[in-house]
Amino acid sequence: MGSSSSSLNRIPNAQELMQETGFSAAHILRLHERFEFLDVDQRGELRPEDFGAIRELSSNPVGDRIVGAFFSPRKETVDFASFVRILAHFCPTEKTRTRDGAQPEPAHSRTGKLKFAFQMYDQDRDGKISREELLQVLRAMLEMQVTEEQLQSIAERAIREADLDQDDAISFDEFRKSLEKVDIEHKMSIRFLR
Structure with a gap:
């Protein structure tokens, strides 16, 4: 454990990241x-193109959106702390972990995972998933498997079923409600740390 502890000391803010994300020292x-x-240039920052080395992302139809989630609209690079915070969304939810009311909800909570997924659709960051944003994701995921008419029909039905306030878009609360029965904890968990 001594060498693990000393290795952890060379990572800035490692203890804070462990506390914030729920990752163990070994995970960090x-x-x-x-x-x-991924940081082949050893800059201490990653650019979107650095993620190309991850085969699973390059073959994922929404891989570019996943990579995009690592970067804020005005930021072209991501540092290690931000990298860890984003990956925390995919950490399996710990049923036994307790939080006091003063701590923010962890990224790997159900709400954290839903917020992250919502942002994958809400590309213009206006707090709503528009019909066009939904269509963009459907096109990427289904590509040539269905016609444009079928895609339009799927998007129309999804909006109609989820849009409770009938503003022709899906808010986060409507998104969360529409996924109440979905096991998002399982679907958004990657066992990448074993």
């Missing part, structure tokens, strides 16, 4: 190794 060390692997 493993993520740091992966970050350094």
Whole structure:
């Protein structure tokens, strides 16, 4: 454990990241190794193109949206701490972990996962998923498997079923309500740290 502890000391804010994300020291060390692997220029920052080395993302139809989620609208690079915070959304939810009321809800909570997923659709960051934003995701996911008419029909039905206030868009609350029965904790968990 001594060498793990000393290795952890060379990672800035490691203890804070562990507290904030729920990752263990071993997880932080493993993520740091992966970050350094992706950071081929050793700048201490990743650009969107650095994620191309992740085969699973390059073959994922919405991989560009996943990569985009690592970057805020005005930021072209991501540092290690931000990298860890984003990956925390995919950490399996710990049923036994308790929080006091003063701490923010962890990224890997159900609400954190839903907010992250919502942002993958809400590309213009206006707090709503428009019909066009929904169509963009459907086109990427289904590509040539269905016709444009079928895509339009799927989007229309999704909006109609989820849009409770009938403003022709899906708010986060409507998105959350429409996914009440979906096991989002399982669907948005990657066992990438074992």
